Amino acid sequence: MGRNLQTGETGARLRPVDLARVHGLSTQAVRNYEEAGILPAAGRTPHGYRTYTSLHAGALRAFLALVPGHGHPTASAIMRAVNEGSADQALHLVDESHAQLLDDRQTLRAVERALRDLDAPGSAPRSGSGETFIGPLAGKLGIRPATLRKWERAGLVHPRRDPRTGYRVYDEADVRDARMAHQLRRGGYLLEQIAPLIAQVRAAGGPEPLEATLRNWHDRLSARGRAMLAGAAELDAYLRERG
Template identity: 75%
Template sequence: MESDPQSTRRLRPVDLARAHGVSTQAVRNYEEAGILPAAARTEHGYRTYTPLHARALRTFLALVPGHGHRTAAAVMRAVGEGAVEEALRLIDESHAQLLEDRLTLQAVEQALRGLNTPAAPGPGPVPASAPRAGDSGPRAGTSGGFIGPLAGRLGIRPATLRKWERAGLVRPRRDPRTGYRVYDEAAVRDARLVHQLRRGGHPLEQIAPLIERVRAAGGPEPLEATLRDWRDRLSDRGRALLAGAAELDAYLRERG
């Protein structure tokens, strides 16, 4: 059986570099990192590559946009070591992460939409408890909501609002005369947003960055552009995962 002349054609590092828009040093680094198969050497010690190396480089560069450099490199190393199942597991993890990010975006969008509707009453009255410093009802001449009524409207306990406050998610001000917590419009908005996301199962540490975005934007409305950008980036990542998968499949077939 005659050998395929394409499979034995020798390529220099500069040939791979120019064809793929990277530096020759990057090509050497990728080989040393196990991203590319080991190169043959001439009698003078110069590296020589083949079209299979070119395919490997093209595959790696196609994987990076969807998976990131670290995971793409790990996939290529696994393939190079013959651990194809490990490579596929890493691919699956990236797809699972994309799905989780999509679900998070949906939850955020639903939570923000929920801010534009009146707060639904809780499932029942919040049990009365002895007044705590800073938690009692309003005095004459003060404005803003207080912890008990707000907790009742959200259907949660006042202790939950205090927990969110300690986590920095809700920032009521203190009445200078009484020391009571006063929830102004922004604090009520934050509490409702946290409540929506918590009902969706999101932990507090995931909610904190969103709350900061809402505060920096001055409310949920200016975040529409951010959400559009988020959606676009998820779509781009999904398409990049597909493109990378196609290149990886071709590379695996060529390797045999």
């Protein structure tokens, strides 16, 4: 008896091509997913050919649904954890992705607030409060200090030097610029694209130069959130099928 891979109806054993065809994949991709632990280990015929079941089809649907919201590495890790019997670890990885999305939303709101504060040239001058050094700032952003030094060379941030120690000192405006650069880099922007945007903000040109970019950030975050919901539904279905 045949099987509907979209509805999950049970039936005969499935070949790699049966799984691949539904999603427009190659049979090699299906085998690669199995070898990576994204799919459970396949059964074998007496002649050594792989055979799959509805469980494998559910795993493939879950993985492909997870990728848009979580990215390939995290989606792979989630599926490996489930297939190794560590559902709690899989859910922990899901939680981390949601926490990252929330952090990205908060960063975007912080950028928008910072831009609103720049509406008028000559607005509040830099204060001495809120200053930090390269290590703590890098840790807060989840990047390496070398990345901040690279951004400095590209003109994205302009920390001053402590006259006694020579250490880089980042004030509130520098932190704002670094957060903006980090968010833009996450969105796929190149350093040479980011530099003029931050320069415009730094020159107190107002939020207008970044309005289209801000709308794009909102759209990207909303799309990720929706994709995570879709991925969660397929992952839940797979967990239920595994029992």
